[in-house]
Amino acid sequence: MIELLDKGVYLLQGQVILEDADKLSLEEVNNRLKHEGLEPLPAGRIEREQARAGTIAYTILTDHNTIDDKQNLKIKFDAMASHDITYVGITQTASASGMKEFPVPYILTNCHNSLCAVGGTINEDDHVFGLSAARKYGGIFVPAHQAVIHQYVREMMAGCGKMILGSDSHTRYGALGTIAIGEGGGELAKQLVERTYDIAYPDVVAVYLEGSPVPGVGPQDVAIAIIKAVFKNGFVKNKVMEFVGPGVSNLTVDYRNGIDVMTTETTCLTSIWRTDEQVEEYFKIHGRSEAYRRLDTKAVTYYDGLIKVDLSRILPMIALPFHPSNAWTIAEFNENSLAILQQVEEEGRKQISNPNIKFKLTDKLVNGRLKVDQAVVAGCAGGTYENIVAVAQILGEKALGDFSLSVYPSSQPVFFELMNNRSIEKLTIAGASIRSAFCGPCFGAGDVPANNALSIRHATRNFVNREGSKPDNGQLSSVALMDARSIAATALHDGVLTAATDVEKLLSPTPAYKFNQEIYKNRVYQGFGTPHPEEELVFGPGIIPWPKMRELTENLLLKVATVIHDPVTTTDELIPSGETSSYRSNPMRLAEFTLSRKDPSYVGRAKEIQEIELKRQAFLAVGKNVKGMDELFLPLLEKGQRTPEDIQQLISKTGLGSVVFAIKPGDGSAREQAASCQKVLGGDANVAIEYATKRYRSNLINWGLVPFTINESDKSKFAIDDYLYIPGIREAVKNGADKVQAYIINSGGKAPIELKLEGLSQDERDIILAGCLINYYAE
Structure with missing residues (x-):
């Protein structure tokens, strides 16, 4: 089904994979090509470095690189996109940093907090701010319920050879020939003040597709199978996934988009696909024929690894809680459901910090079959045209009864065409709830299941509590990810888990899609290139500016405010999604939720040391000796250096703050608030064995938190309420040091530990x- 080659490989003429081409003569290579009926290579040697430049990724990345160095890229993007959780903070940061107008098309969508269900007027106040920003700076404003962010960009902005930056982790338009990257808001603010996105040239891994999917197997099945194969081993972490091979042309563009958007869950940096006549037709349908150009590999292309996928062998999949990689085929699951659920329960309980909550799935078995409580097809992954047509075809007008099915078309043009071909009619008669374009079911702000319920969803993630349950209120529900086709088959069988391939009813050809451009023309504000600088931003009472943040001090004394030994810590655990998203324009209010579902005591611990630091700063500001801190600082000094003068000098040069220790933090969302909330509470650093994603590490840096790493052998040295003393940290960062000597201080004394400062530009x-990106630009 899926084969991984964890070594460099050559792809010849886009179809022949060679693992040992360096050892072969040109004659041997051409004999192989001749055998496959392909054109021979011209005379000359096969050069690895030249072949590296044969990838699609290389062409696009170097086209957008602004310097001659092709190993350390400084990239400027063609366009950007944000939704209503992130664009307020990004705009405020860029405006404070000197931005006068948006230098590239910047799309502000309203698809996350569009229900306006929490906090009174705060969500709609953000939307009003967004429109005022689009008018003032020359942006594109997509009102609520018109489109989810990624569908709008697919329809209206993606193009072959482009690069797009988004403040959402699922920013992926590779199937449309666009390298798209999801990052925290700081990286978008840099682009708005015409700085660059700086990154070392990434490894590129080929995803070689062959064969065709069998009827009933959808894009989510393919995506989950790939995620299962590559997530835990880090096969594509921070790399580019380049989709090639003859199987690409056996997939429709909607199907490709459905696979592509899920590549985020592999922890790759981004994705890109070869393009063909189907992509050309897609742009033609959407009135943007000029956006197409053929993208393909060169005759000789070198990849740093390869994922070989036989599409014909992919089976309907289910990803059980609490990660998209926790996956089985539905057939395998149905044969071993009890044992698998017992295993999932055991592993899941390790991720649930509240001992009073019991995670149980085996009670969902009825006569040996899994019976689910709810189903949702939504968002950038599930709510696409072909997925919903397939649901309507499989389900027909069969009454759903007490089984809940919600369907969210990804945009109003998609909704309109589904009405035209009567798919919406069929689903409505069957009893499905038809909703507007909204991302809520993907992050816990829509269709929250009942306590102890299990929901099956064609959405992007199924992390613990991401569906909206609150462990501090004693709640726990969970989500399994599936393709829309098998969700429909399950609904057809009253919630009993059923693969679409087991449904006798055959899918009909999908009706041709027609895109109605008038829908956006009549509603979307198109202001790029026509800013109105005389207009003012409109601030609601819930939009609060960032608090003042100090620069990095000479030394740091950090209280260990939490210790997390889970193999991976998600951004959902660092700062929960769901209704907390409504407060993201209020840094102080949002910070109260930091780690609330993982370590509810974290905020209190962080605030305790922050209060002492604020007291220290207040004394220093008026030139007075800092009082009442001798006991805290005495252990840092040698016995012969404990004069009052020594203590006061150390206090004046040593900032107090908190530190988060986690094994591998930052999987999941691009949300910068996973880092900024720590900073707002006085955080100064993270310590980790490694960081799950580049974007989380970038968020830490942009908020002035030092991203330390340590050797795995040192992970047991950290305990809550210990102190981490880092003398000379400012000098070490300033002088380019890649490590620093630090000390863990507790009742047992003072123990040395080496902290690494890896890969900092x-x-x-x-x-x-x-101290943070805002301060950096202010300077």
């Missing part, structure tokens, strides 16, 4: 020295 070091 000069710009990143300068941001950390300034």
Whole structure:
């Protein structure tokens, strides 16, 4: 089904995979090509470095690189996109940093907090701010319920050879020939003030597709199978996934988009696909024929690894709680359901911090079959045209009874065409709830299941509590990810888990899609290139500016405010999604939720040390000796250096803050608030064995938190309420040091530990020295 080659490989003429081409003569290579009926290579040697430049990714990345160095890229993007959880903070940061107008098309969508269900007027106040920003700076404003962010960009902005940056982790338009990257808001603010996105040239891994999917197997099945194969082993972490091979042309563009958007869950940096006549037709349908150009590999292409996928062998999949990689085929699951659920329960309980909550799934078995409580097809992954047509065809007008099915078309043009071909009619008669374009079911702000319920969803994630349950209120529900086709088959069988391939009813050809451009023309504000600088931003009472953040001090004394030994810590655990998203324009209010579902005591611990730091700063501001801190600082000094003067000098040079320790933090969302909330509470650093994603590490840096790493052998040294003393940290960061000597201080004494400062660029070091990106630009 899926084969991984964890070594460099050559792809010849886009179809022949060679693992040992360096050892072969040109004659041997051409004999192989001749055998496959392909054109021979011209005379000359096969050069690896030249073949590296044969990837699609290389062409696009180097086209957008602004310097001659092709190993350390400084990229400027063609366009950007944000939704209503992130665009307020990004705009405020860029405006404070000197931005006068949006230098590239910047799309502000309203698809996350569009229900306006929490906090009174705060969500709609953000939307009003967004429109005022689009008018003032020359942006594109997509009102609530018109489209989810990624569907709008697919329809209206993606193009072959482009690069797009988004403040959402699922920013992926590779199937449309666009390298798209999801990052925290700081990286978008940099682009708005015409700085660059700086990254070392990434490894590129081929995803070689062959064969065709069997009827009933959908894009989510393919995506989950790939995620299962590559997530835990880090096969594509921070790399580019390049989709090639003859199987690409056996997939419709909607199908490709459905696979592509899920590549985020592999922890790859981004994705790109070869393009063909179907992509050309897609742009033609959407009135943008000029956006197409053929993208393909060169005759000789070198990849740093390869994922070989036989599409004909992919079976309907189910990803059980609490990760998209926790997956089985539905057939395998149905044969071993009890044993698998017992295993999932055991592993899941390790992720649930509340001992009073019992995670149980085996009680969902009825006569040996899994019976689910709810189903949702939604968002950028599930709510696409072909997925919903397939649901309507499989379900027909069969009464759903007490089984809940919600369907969210991904945009109003998609909704309109589903009405035209009567898919909406069929689903409505059957009893499905038809909703507007909204991302809520993907992050816990829509269709929250009942306590102890299990929901099956064609959505992007199924992390613990991401569906909206609150462990601090004694609640726990969960989500399993499936393709829309098998969700429909399950609904057809009253909630009993059923693969679409087991349904006798055959799918009909999907009706041709027609895109109605008038829908957006009549509603979307198109202001790029026509800013109105004389207009003012409109601030609601819930939009609060960032608090003042100090620069990095000479030394740091950090209280260990939480210790997490889970193999991976998600951004959902660092700052929950769901209704907390409504407060993301209020940094102080949002910070109260930091780690609330993982370590509810974290905020209190962080605030305790923050209060002492604020007291320290207040004394220093008026030139007075800092009182009442001797006991805290005495252990840092040698016995012969404990004079009052020594203590006061140390206090004046040593900032107090908190630190988060986690094994591998940052999987999941691009949300910068996973880092900024720590900073707002006085955080100064993270310590980890490694960081799950580049975007989380970038968020830490942009908020002035030092991203330390340590050797795995040192992970047991950290305990809550210990102190981490880092003398000379400012000098180490300033002088380019890649490690620093620190000390763990507790009742047992003072123990040394080495902290690593790995892979920091000069710009990143300068941001950390300034205390955060906002301070850096202010300087």
